Amino acid sequence: MPANSPRIPDPAFHKWPANTSDDYIKARHALLEEEYALINQIEKVAAQRRALPPGPVIPEYVFEEGCWDLNSDLPSKKITLAEVAKKGEVGRKTLVVYHMMMGENNTTACSSCSMFIDGLNGVAKHLAQRFNLVIVAKAPLPAIRAYAKKRAWNNLRFLSSRDNTFNKDMGVEEPEWMKTMPQGPGMSVFRYEEGEDATRFCYQTTPHFGQKHDKEVIRGMDLLTPVWNLLDITPEGRGNWDASLDYVEKWDGVKF
Known part of the structure; x- marks a missing residue:
């Protein structure tokens, strides 16, 4: 692991209720390893992006x-x-x-x-x-x-x-x-x-990120909005949700 890569912290910094099962704690530790590997990969890709050679001059639109x-x-x-x-x-x-x-x-x-x-x-x-x-x-x-x-x-x-x-x-x-x-x-x-x-x-x-198993992978802009990332931390995940111009009611009964 590169010297400047994020390191797995002491698990004590990651809290869960006192009565959490051993199975949950074991699975959460394994997930932590994957999450920190992902952080390192994201930074590696960002560094490659920043290091791209100069692109073409754009016309004066x-x-x-x-x-x-x-x-x-x-x-x-x-x-x-x-x-x-x-x-x-x-x-x-x-x-x-x-x-x-x-x-x-x-x-x-x-x-x-x-x-x-x-x-x-x-x-x-x-x-x-x-x-x-x-x-x-x-x-x-x-x-x-x-x-x-x-x-x-x-x-x-x-x-x-x-x-x-x-x-x-x-x-x-x-x-x-x-x-x-x-x-x-x-x-x-x-x-x-x-x-x-x-x-x-x-x-x-753009959203289009090629094909996988003959299906379009429309994930190319996911990291640029918090919405998909927040959905990903819920038990339900993304499911079949998609953005809409019709919104749910706020807690006071008024629509957003």
Whole structure:
């Protein structure tokens, strides 16, 4: 095990009720070993990701963006990825794009994208300390902003790619893994290189992660939302649950 890898702690740090059976404790210790092996593997993969060689220079796609205030009716503006990235503070030239499934004729985004963006909106102020984050969709900007306002996504920036080929070029429009889908989800990472005055592609992931036993493995973005990970620690697991735009009632009888 590498010297900087997390080590199994004293089991005493992991608590369970005093009357826990020996079988449970034995199984929990075995699970701890697997969980710490997983932590090491995740960090190994993250290091490989960070060490990728420079990607290609990205064309100067022009997007449309509105005011931060979703209630504002100020005119929209044209902006490029480079302008979004390089306006970050010194040392913060990385740009993360969430590709939202919302096509030219849609008034809502897909339920899974909505779930993802709910989470991103909640942590956007924290992420902004490290990188720039924008949500990009093919829909017209007014439709994107109207839906964002309805979802109370007040901490995020939204760009419309309606008038450029960004989605197609990035492989999220009629994606290879599901050509019947007009727009697909994904997360792409770019970095503005000041010395080149250019934006380079760094990394992309989408839900599609190949095939296993002739079935599509749609797990490529699981680590980017807490939802799936929280479901995984419950006895029920994920089951057949999927994100929805219809929600359960809160404890006070009012729907979320």
